[in-house]
Structures are given as structure tokens and as C-alpha cells.
Amino acid sequence: MEVSLPSPSLGKPGVLSDIHALFAVVNREWTIFRRYPSWIIALFIWPLIFPMMYILTARALSGPDGSGLQVFLQTTGATQYIGYIIVGTTVWMWQNIVLWDIGFALRNEQMRGTLESNWLSPTWRFSFLLGHTGPQLVSMAMFIAITALEFGLFFSVRLNGSIWMILLMMLAAVPAIYGLGFAFASLVITMKEANAFVFLIRGLVMIFCGITFPVSLLPGWMQTIAKFLPQTYLIHGMRAAAFSNAGISELSTDLLPLLLFGTFWLTVGYVTFVWMERRARQTGAIGQY
Amino acid sequence: MEMTTLSQPSIKTQLRALFVIARKDWKVFWRYPLNAVSHVFQPLIWVTPVYFMGKAFSTNGQAMGFAAYTGSGDYMSYILIGTALSNFIMTVFWGMGYALKEDMDAGVLESNWLTPISRLQILVGRTLTSLLTTTITSMVMLIIGALLFGFKPTGNTIAAILTAIPMLIGLYGFGFAFAAIVLVMREANTMVDVSSFLVQGFSGANFPVKSLPYWLIPVSLMLPLTYGFDAVRGWLLKTKTLLPLPVEVTLLIVSMFLMLWFGSWFFYRVERRVRTLGTLGQH
Numbered sequence: 001m002e003v004s005l006p007s008p009s010l011g012k013p014g015v016l017s018d019i020h021a022l023f024a025v026v027n028r029e030w031t032i033f034r035r036y037p038s039w040i041i042a043l044f045i046w047p048l049i050f051p052m053m054y055i056l057t058a059r060a061l062s063g064p065d066g067s068g069l070q071v072f073l074q075t076t077g078a079t080q081y082i083g084y085i086i087v088g089t090t091v092w093m094w095q096n097i098v099l100w101d102i103g104f105a106l107r108n109e110q111m112r113g114t115l116e117s118n119w120l121s122p123t124w125r126f127s128f129l130l131g132h133t134g135p136q137l138v139s140m141a142m143f144i145a146i147t148a149l150e151f152g153l154f155f156s157v158r159l160n161g162s163i164w165m166i167l168l169m170m171l172a173a174v175p176a177i178y179g180l181g182f183a184f185a186s187l188v189i190t191m192k193e194a195n196a197f198v199f200l201i202r203g204l205v206m207i208f209c210g211i212t213f214p215v216s217l218l219p220g221w222m223q224t225i226a227k228f229l230p231q232t233y234l235i236h237g238m239r240a241a242a243f244s245n246a247g248i249s250e251l252s253t254d255l256l257p258l259l260l261f262g263t264f265w266l267t268v269g270y271v272t273f274v275w276m277e278r279r280a281r282q283t284g285a286i287g288q289y
Numbered sequence: 290m291e292m293t294t295l296s297q298p299s300i301k302t303q304l305r306a307l308f309v310i311a312r313k314d315w316k317v318f319w320r321y322p323l324n325a326v327s328h329v330f331q332p333l334i335w336v337t338p339v340y341f342m343g344k345a346f347s348t349n350g351q352a353m354g355f356a357a358y359t360g361s362g363d364y365m366s367y368i369l370i371g372t373a374l375s376n377f378i379m380t381v382f383w384g385m386g387y388a389l390k391e392d393m394d395a396g397v398l399e400s401n402w403l404t405p406i407s408r409l410q411i412l413v414g415r416t417l418t419s420l421l422t423t424t425i426t427s428m429v430m431l432i433i434g435a436l437l438f439g440f441k442p443t444g445n446t447i448a449a450i451l452t453a454i455p456m457l458i459g460l461y462g463f464g465f466a467f468a469a470i471v472l473v474m475r476e477a478n479t480m481v482d483v484s485s486f487l488v489q490g491f492s493g494a495n496f497p498v499k500s501l502p503y504w505l506i507p508v509s510l511m512l513p514l515t516y517g518f519d520a521v522r523g524w525l526l527k528t529k530t531l532l533p534l535p536v537e538v539t540l541l542i543v544s545m546f547l548m549l550w551f552g553s554w555f556f557y558r559v560e561r562r563v564r565t566l567g568t569l570g571q572h
Contacts, residue, residue, distance in 0.1 A: 045483055049483065056500065059496070063354020063355065065357070068346040071345070212338040213344070217344050
């Protein structure tokens with residue numbers, strides 16, 4: 001009696017091949033990013049016009065004699081209102097862009113019809129999501145650098161602190177911001193149209209995290225919610241690092257929660273991805289859109 | 290030989306066509322109920338940071354700096370009116386262009402173009418449902434705004450609505466011109482987002498234009514929308530207006546006719562060019 005053995009796979013998965021696959025995804029995303037140069041225009045315009053809405057409203061609230069501004073500076077403890085607002089709006093834009101870019105990474109593949117075929121390749125599937133993060137981090141770094149440059153040049157916003165401390169705060173926030181993006185990306189595959197959920201998450205950041213005001217002005221129950229959002233600590237810490245010359249000991253009260261949130265959200269992101277991957281294979285929903 | 294068309298256009302058929310377009314959009318809108326909820330809450334989410342920021346600028350709950358510009362310290366009512374009007378502006382201003390883009394992507398633009406109704410009528414039809422849904426969502430937004438932020442209009446509501454009408458009709462002219470640009474450019478999302486932000490910013494949707502840097506004020510004064518926002522607030526909140534109210538209303542009526550004429554002229558010119566090139570079905 002003849003017994004047919006399963007044919008061995010041509011793929012030879014290993015750590016090296018997984019890293020190779022990850023770089024292939026990074027390379028593809030980088031090529032796509034460079035292929036649409038209109039992004040460059042957005043890169044220069046958005047950092048200016050989004051904060052402008054709040055900056056010009058703040059100007060109006062200051063009054064012609066600037067009397068309102070004195071009240072604002074006393075209430076917030078800030079030395080300048082433009083810098084104060086820019087930090088908040090930049091963090092909001094960072095989370096917003098990550099939700100659209102990383103959050104829709106797999107969904108876009110699904111829409112193009114390439115997700116199912118990618119899924120069949122003998123590689124670590126999380127690399128499809130992780131590969132998007134590299135080019136996204138580069139473009140976000142450019143975005144934040146351009147924001148700082150434009151407001152320094154056009155609005156004379158000057159730092160009164162260490163740039164290294166600002167970078168440290170941002171680095172500590174990366175796991176939380178991108179972990180949330182990973183969890184979101186996995187859910188989008190199942191829930192399909194998820195624009196409303198992006199609006200919800202970015203809305204939470206906008207309302208509770210104090211992008212244009214100190215969190216202490218919020219009612220008590222809102223302050224409690226704000227404590228559970230990592231962006232609250234990032235905004236507070238970045239303001240302290242940029243304009244109050246805060247050192248590592250002063251920033252530790254923001255750094256520690258950020259790192260804890262980072263661990264939490266990265267774990268949630270990975271677990272959600274594994275759950276979604278298993279569920280999608282069971283229900284056959286990976287190719288549906 | 291004289292060619293005759295099978296269609297027999299009349300006012301009745303034109304109205305029926307408008308109704309059919311509106312009914313289709315109505316069905317699509319309610320097919321995504323989360324989006325409807327989002328329409329109500331999105332504007333409120335955007336103004337919430339302004340509410341708390343205003344508190345940081347206020348002494349004993351009074352935004353004195355703001356009152357010096359506008360004559361009213363009720364900055365939230367000022368901003369909520371601007372937000373509600375902006376919802377309508379978005380609907381008319383950009384709605385027609387977006388609708389064309391949707392039809393292009395769905396591959397139905399060319400077949401719609403072959404129907405025996407005016408192309409401007411197709412564009413207007415695409416705004417009817419949006420106008421109705423925007424009215425509903427804006428009213429809900431203002432009611433929630435009244436509960437959360439204390440929105441209290443104290444002036445003449447009828448006069449404010451009558452003032453907003455020529456502004457909105459005039460915007461149709463701009464919408465036609467913008468739809469023509471979408472026909473040519475096909476992909477216009479960045480342009481839409483950026484120009485929408487700039488136009489609303491310069492026309493004072495969220496703040497009095499007098500507070501702009503002095504070199505930007507002339508740009509603002511050239512936009513008819515600036516007078517629309519200013520006059521509606523003048524009626525509803527009794528704020529200090531840039532010009533006397535009758536002058537602002539006259540400006541809005543004159544600009545309404547000018548914009549309608551220019552918009553339709555530009556649209557037909559571009560649409561003819563696109564048909565000549567045969568690029569209508571491309572996207």
C-alpha cells in the first residue's frame with residue numbers, strides 16, 4: 001500500500017528569515033512613501049495649520065491688550081502660550097496619524113486584495129504590521145522636526161530646556177502610541193469600517209489629555225479618565241522638558257507611567273493581533289472586505 | 290433629419306430626479322448609523338479643548354479679552370454658532386466635489402452623465418440629503434452644546450436664518466467651481482482638507498477676524514463668508530459687527546449672485562473640456 005507523505009514546505013522559517021521578511025515590508029512601505037511626493041506638501045502644511053486654529057482662538061481670548069494672556073500664563077504656569085499649545089496639538093497629531101497609518105495598515109492590504117496572499121507566505125505574520133512602523137517612525141520624526149522648525153522660524157518659539165529630555169519623553173511614549181495602533185489595526189480587520197472608532201480614540205485624547213489647557217481645569221471625573229491615557233503624561237512631560245528645563249528626576253513622574261502604559265499597550269496590541277489572526281483563519285474573513 | 294429625444298424633461302421630471310438622488314443618499318447615510326452619531330459628536334469634540342482653554346483665559350468665568358474684541362464674553366456661543374455654520378459650509382462647499390469623486394470611484398459618473406438632466410442639477414441633488422442631515426445633526430449638536438457649554442442665543446433667530454440663506458446659496462457657486470476642479474484633478478483630498486481649514490480659519494469660524502495678525506485681516510475681509518459669520522452672530526448674540534448689519538446682508542446677496550454666475554460658468558467650461566478629452570470615466 002502506498003502512503004503519500006505531506007510534501008515538505010519550500011520555506012525554511014527561522015529568526016533570520018523573519019528579519020529578512022520584516023525588512024522586505026519596511027522596504028516596500030518606504031518605496032510607497034517616496035512614490036507619492038504630495039505627502040511632502042502635507043508634511044509642511046499640517047504642522048502649521050492645525051495648531052493655528054487653537055493659537056488664533058487663544059489670541060482672541062487674550063484680548064487686544066493681552067490681559068487674558070496674563071491670566072492664562074498664571075493659570076497654566078507656562079511661559080508662552082504658542083509653545084504650550086504646539087506641544088499638545090503635536091502629540092494629538094502623532095496619535096491621530098498613527099491610528100490612520102498603522103491602524104489601517106492591514107485594512108489597506110485587505111482592500112487591495114493582497115492580505116490573503118501575504119498571509120500564506122511562510123513568515124512571521126506580525127512582521128506585516130511591525131514593518132509599517134519603521135517608515136512611519138521616520139515620517140513622524142520628520143513631521144515633529146518640521147513642526148519645531150516652523151514654529152521656531154515663524155513664531156519665535158524658543159526652547160527653555162534640553163532637547164535630549166524631549167527626545168527621551170518621546171521615546172518613552174513610542175511603545176504606548178504604537179501599541180495602541182497595533183491593537184487598533186487588528187480590530188479593524190474584523191470590524192472593517194472603523195473611521196468612527198478613530199474619531200472616538202482621537203476624540204478622547206482631544207478632550208481629556210489637555211492639548212490646549214492644563215488637566216487640572218477638568219472636573220474631577222474627567223481628571224480620573226485623563227490619568228488612564230498615556231498621552232496626558234506625554235504632553236505634561238514634554239511641556240516640562242521643553243519650557244521648564246525639567247531634568248530626569250522631575251520627569252520621572254511622567255516617564256514611569258508612560259513606560260508602564262507602553263508595556264500594557266504593546267502586550268494588548270500583540271495579543272489582539274494573535275486573537276484576530278486565529279479568528280480570521282477560523283472564519284475565513286481575512287480576504288473579505 | 291431632425292433627431293428627437295425620447296426623454297421629455299419638464300419641471301415635474303426635474304423635481305423627481307432631484308428627489309431620487311436625495312432618496313438614494315438618504316438610504317446610504319442611514320446605512321452607517323455610527324457615522325451619523327459621529328457627525329453630531331465630532332464638532333463637539335473639536336470645540337471642547339477651546340471651552341477649557343477659554344476657562345484658562347477667564348477671570349471669574351468672564352473672558353474679558355474676548356469680550357473686548359466681540360462685545361460678548363460668551364465665547365462658547367460664539368464658537369458653537371461658527372461650528373454649526375461650518376457644518377453647512379462643509380456640506381455645500383465641498384460636498385458636491387466629494388460626491389463627484391465618489392461617483393468616479395464607484396464607476397457610475399459616466400452613466401449618470403448620460404441621463405437627460407442638467408449636470409448642475411445632479412450636483413445640487415447630491416447636497417439635499419446632506420443639508421437635511423446637517424440640519425438635524427447641527428440642531429442636536431447645539432442642544433448638547435447648550436447642556437454642556439451653556440449655549441444661549443439671545444437675539445433674533447429668524448433674522449439670523451434669513452441672513453444665512455444667501456450665504457449658503459452663494460456657496461453653491463463655489464461648490465460648482467470646486468466640483469469642476471475635481472473633474473480635472475480627480476484626486477483632491479489634500480487640497481480639500483487644506484483649503485477647507487484655511488477658508489474657515491480666515492473667515493472667522495472659531496474666532497473674531499479682528500484678532501488675526503494685521504497683515505492677514507485683508508485676506509479675511511475679501512471672503513464673503515466672513516460677513517456671513519459676522520452677521521449671523523450679530524443677529525443671534527448681538528456682537529459688534531465689522532460693518533453695519535444691512536451692509537453685510539447686502540454684501541452677502543450681491544456675492545451670492547456673483548458666485549452662482551461664476552461657479553456655473555466655470556463648471557460648464559471645464560466639464561466641456563473633460564468631455565472633449567474623454568477623461569470623464571477615469572479616476
